[in-house]
Amino acid sequence: MLIKIIDYSENQCNDIQRFVMNTYRKILSIIILLLSDIIILSIITFIAILIRSSLSVIIPNLPPLLIEAKYGWIFFPVWLAVLIYEGAYTKKFSFWEEVRMLWKVTLFSTLALLTIFFLGKIGDFISRAVIVLIGLLSLIIFPLLRTTAKKSLFKSGLLGNNAIIIGVNDTGRLALEALDKEKNLGYRIIGFFDARENNSTGTFQGIKVRGRRDQLERYLKNCDIQDIIIALPELEKEQLADLVNKLQHKSANILFFPGYSGIAVMGTELRHFFQDQVFAFEIKNNLAQPLNYYTKRGNK
Numbered sequence: 001m002l003i004k005i006i007d008y009s010e011n012q013c014n015d016i017q018r019f020v021m022n023t024y025r026k027i028l029s030i031i032i033l034l035l036s037d038i039i040i041l042s043i044i045t046f047i048a049i050l051i052r053s054s055l056s057v058i059i060p061n062l063p064p065l066l067i068e069a070k071y072g073w074i075f076f077p078v079w080l081a082v083l084i085y086e087g088a089y090t091k092k093f094s095f096w097e098e099v100r101m102l103w104k105v106t107l108f109s110t111l112a113l114l115t116i117f118f119l120g121k122i123g124d125f126i127s128r129a130v131i132v133l134i135g136l137l138s139l140i141i142f143p144l145l146r147t148t149a150k151k152s153l154f155k156s157g158l159l160g161n162n163a164i165i166i167g168v169n170d171t172g173r174l175a176l177e178a179l180d181k182e183k184n185l186g187y188r189i190i191g192f193f194d195a196r197e198n199n200s201t202g203t204f205q206g207i208k209v210r211g212r213r214d215q216l217e218r219y220l221k222n223c224d225i226q227d228i229i230i231a232l233p234e235l236e237k238e239q240l241a242d243l244v245n246k247l248q249h250k251s252a253n254i255l256f257f258p259g260y261s262g263i264a265v266m267g268t269e270l271r272h273f274f275q276d277q278v279f280a281f282e283i284k285n286n287l288a289q290p291l292n293y294y295t296k297r298g299n300k
Helices: 015-058 075-085 095-119 128-156 170-181 213-222 237-247 290-298
Strands: 161-166 187-194 207-212 227-230 253-256 268-273 278-283
Touching (some): 015 128, 075 095, 095 128, 161 170, 161 213, 187 213, 207 213, 213 237, 237 253
Parallel strands (some): 187 207
Antiparallel strands (some): 268 278
């Protein structure tokens, strides 16, 4: 098990100190991540310029490289604006979700820059080939370097949230294993809480069992917990709704594991029905799309 076990005593936490430290940590991590994105984009831009300059030597008839600094200032604001819009500094992403998000950012940023240069009639002062090369290089380099930077922030403790799992059972074990494998989400599991009254001590999967479910609210009040993972599939819907309503204002996020696995998750989306306050999983048949169908047929 790779999740680090952290021992929290109830008297070590203070509400005001906790709020100040969490706010400081969050702001600092966002600033560092934003600066790392600027550095990564600078590296990619430098590589793109080198490639474009090399092409001018290899291909004699290629126009000379043109980049005027007074028009280059718009590059970083466009990329950072799209990153902020896609929640790159506020949302949790699994590794592949983050890769997909960064590919989306790359596409929209490249198209936005080309459109701005075209409409602003400044394409003659900024090499469009460099903009395209930056986009192509970003598809590989940006995800690799950004996820590496986030791993460093997770290890330092600046990024990531302390979390507890409610449920000493098979679903709790599956939840722990799933979160352990998705390091990019940044969960630090510091304990379990048991739904059973006669089993509230010891360890489970190498993590300390800190008490019973009815002791959870007092623990949350005294300790620095940002996320709660509920792994109690046996609860009736009324019991689950009551538990969520009690806990949703005592933590930043609640993650619920429904207790079933093995269903295909590729192409699965969560559909909300706000008027009735219910949700449903939509499982798409990807083979219904002609491109996917013929691609799969071609690989046989």
